[in-house]
Amino acid sequence: MPNADGGIQTRPPRAPVSGKQALRSLDAPATAGYHIQNSPCKERHLVIVLDLDGVVYRGETPVPGAVPSLNLLSQRSYSLFFLTNNSTRSRRHYAQKLARMGIPARPDQVVTSSHVTGCYLSERGAAGRTVYTIGEEGMAEELALAGLRVLPDDTEEQADYVVVGLDRKLTYARLARAYDQVRGGAAFIATNRDATYPIEGGREIPGGGAMVAALACATGVEPVTVGKPETHPWRLILSVTGAAPEEALMVGDRAETDILGAKRLGMRTALVLTGVTRAEEVPGLPEECQPDVVLPSLAGLPPLVEEWEAARQVRRPGVPKAFGTAGRAGG
Numbered sequence: 001m002p003n004a005d006g007g008i009q010t011r012p013p014r015a016p017v018s019g020k021q022a023l024r025s026l027d028a029p030a031t032a033g034y035h036i037q038n039s040p041c042k043e044r045h046l047v048i049v050l051d052l053d054g055v056v057y058r059g060e061t062p063v064p065g066a067v068p069s070l071n072l073l074s075q076r077s078y079s080l081f082f083l084t085n086n087s088t089r090s091r092r093h094y095a096q097k098l099a100r101m102g103i104p105a106r107p108d109q110v111v112t113s114s115h116v117t118g119c120y121l122s123e124r125g126a127a128g129r130t131v132y133t134i135g136e137e138g139m140a141e142e143l144a145l146a147g148l149r150v151l152p153d154d155t156e157e158q159a160d161y162v163v164v165g166l167d168r169k170l171t172y173a174r175l176a177r178a179y180d181q182v183r184g185g186a187a188f189i190a191t192n193r194d195a196t197y198p199i200e201g202g203r204e205i206p207g208g209g210a211m212v213a214a215l216a217c218a219t220g221v222e223p224v225t226v227g228k229p230e231t232h233p234w235r236l237i238l239s240v241t242g243a244a245p246e247e248a249l250m251v252g253d254r255a256e257t258d259i260l261g262a263k264r265l266g267m268r269t270a271l272v273l274t275g276v277t278r279a280e281e282v283p284g285l286p287e288e289c290q291p292d293v294v295l296p297s298l299a300g301l302p303p304l305v306e307e308w309e310a311a312r313q314v315r316r317p318g319v320p321k322a323f324g325t326a327g328r329a330g331g
């Protein structure tokens, strides 16, 4: 929560937390109970969180400038995290995909909406409980890793949870089964509500939000949403790194999810124009979706980050305030 001087609530420095402790913080509202800090974190540099689709790549093709920019930032010891609302694949899959493109990444640098959903449910005591899914293999893998028992498509067993994300093989029979589960008392969880995803050739495909809307329409139940623009994914990353929000930068292509959610936590934000939100749309974005900076592509990220980092180093150990002014959107 901002102080009168525009900074973030002061809390004592803390050591990086374990995974279980990090997950516990998901329970807390964004501005209460969460251990936001404004002292220098353990990371030497800014923590950089990048959306994937439309930022790092489109489909199977890296966006121009992405590979050299991210390699440069890695070599300079910035902590990179890759955050996607796409629920269809596991973290392991995305790490392998990035590596194939020439961007070295470990699975623990990847945060998917399925992973965050697994963390969210695990933190609420869901280990060992049952879940029925509308989603693909990666969702089932992440939910199983979180300790849930994933029921088969044709199950007659009543589930404790129904989790819904993008499912490119969704059938009416499974939608009807999910309907029965929610009407039977299962908690309805959406990994995300993205209407579409960008793919190669400037095309888009219907996203997880389309499946969520179908089930919400049928059941009359609004789900709990876990992915962007809800703040759970970023809070997980901040907890794991020990970084304060102003020590972290979100780079996204979709203002109403990537920028909105990161701004809610007080993170720095950069919008790239290689994905969903177009340059001509930026001036008309609501204030809560306005990025700090607009970049044509990731090619412009290293000089921006270096400038911000230099300003951050100069300010240490002074009073943390907004740093870096170059290229701010909307003046």
Ligand SMILES: [Mg+2]
Pocket: 051, 052, 053, 054, 055, 252, 253, 254, 275
């Ligand atoms: Mg995107």
